Amino acid sequence: MKKYLLALCAIVGIFTAAQAQRTELTVSYGGYTQMDAMDCHDGGHDVNTAWGALNVGVNFNVAPNFWIGPSYTFSSTSRKHNSDNKFYYHAIMLNGRYNYYRNSIVTLYGKAGIGTVISHQTWEDHSKNNGYFAFQINPLGAQVGISNVVSMFGELGFGAQGLLQVGFKFNL
Numbered sequence: 001m002k003k004y005l006l007a008l009c010a011i012v013g014i015f016t017a018a019q020a021q022r023t024e025l026t027v028s029y030g031g032y033t034q035m036d037a038m039d040c041h042d043g044g045h046d047v048n049t050a051w052g053a054l055n056v057g058v059n060f061n062v063a064p065n066f067w068i069g070p071s072y073t074f075s076s077t078s079r080k081h082n083s084d085n086k087f088y089y090h091a092i093m094l095n096g097r098y099n100y101y102r103n104s105i106v107t108l109y110g111k112a113g114i115g116t117v118i119s120h121q122t123w124e125d126h127s128k129n130n131g132y133f134a135f136q137i138n139p140l141g142a143q144v145g146i147s148n149v150v151s152m153f154g155e156l157g158f159g160a161q162g163l164l165q166v167g168f169k170f171n172l
Contacts, residue, residue: 022060022061022171023058023059023060023061023171023172024058024059024061024067024169024170024171024172025056025057025058025169025170025172026055026056026057026058026059026071026153026167026168026169026170027055027056027167027168027170028054028055028153028155028161028162028165028166028167028168029052029053029054029055029162029165029166029167030052030053030055030073030155030161030162030163030164030165031052031053031162031163031164032049032052032162032163032164033050033052033053033073033075033089033159033160033161033162033163034117034134034135034136034158034159034160035050035053035075035077035087035089035091035117035119035132035160036049036050036077037158038132046079046080046081047077047078047079047080047087048077048078048079048080049077050075050076050077050087050089051075051076051077052075052162053073053074053075053089053091053160053161053162054073054074054075055071055072055073055161055162055165055167056071056072056073057069057070057071057072057095058070058071059095059097065098065099065100065102066096066097066098066099067096067097067098067099068094068095068096068097069094069095070092070093070094070095071091071092071093071094071095071113071115071161072090072091072092073089073090073091073092073093073134073160073161074088074089074090074091075088075089075091076088076089084123084124085121085122085123086121086122087119087120087121088119088120088121088122089117089118089119089120089160090117090118090120091115091116091117091118091134091160091161092115092116092118092134093113093114093115093116093134093135093136093160093161094113094114094115095111095112095113095136096111096112096113097109097110097111097141098110098111105144105145106142106143106144106145107142107143107145108140108141108142108143109141109142109143110138110139110140110141111136111137111138111141111155111157112135112136112137112138113134113135113136113159113160113161114133114134114135115134115135115160116131116132116133116134117131117132117133117134117160118130118131119131119132134159134160135159135160136157136158136159136160136161137157137158137159138155138156138157138159138165139156139157140155140156140157141153141154141155141156141157142154142155143169148171149170149171150168150169150170150171151168151169151171152166152167152168152169153165153166153167153168153169154166
């Protein structure tokens, strides 16, 4: 399943890159992720809340007001009483965004994404991986243009990228 999802992301990325009018790079931080709320640590108990998620994505403008592209998310945590047991989360998703309001400075939009979370759990002597379904639903996102190249944004929703995300978009 993971191989098919990665292949789909690559194909969509290549196809849309060739057809896209505009491309943007996004970098953000999101707090309280799906990995914390939905037990993406193999039923383990006594797990600390992760510190949040670092997100990087590339979006392609494929139609008026519609963007699509892949993203990568990283997060980690540990057990409360066993610092040798660490959890590393890698989420790979395909995201879609629709701009529903725009003026000269502010853009309001909604975003959704699906993909996979790979949980890598380590101990002193061994490790194991688990896969989980990843999603992101952000009904409210706002972007403010700082210049022709850089924008700041904030998004409110739930999923692997975080409950509240803040970051920057760079037009390429």
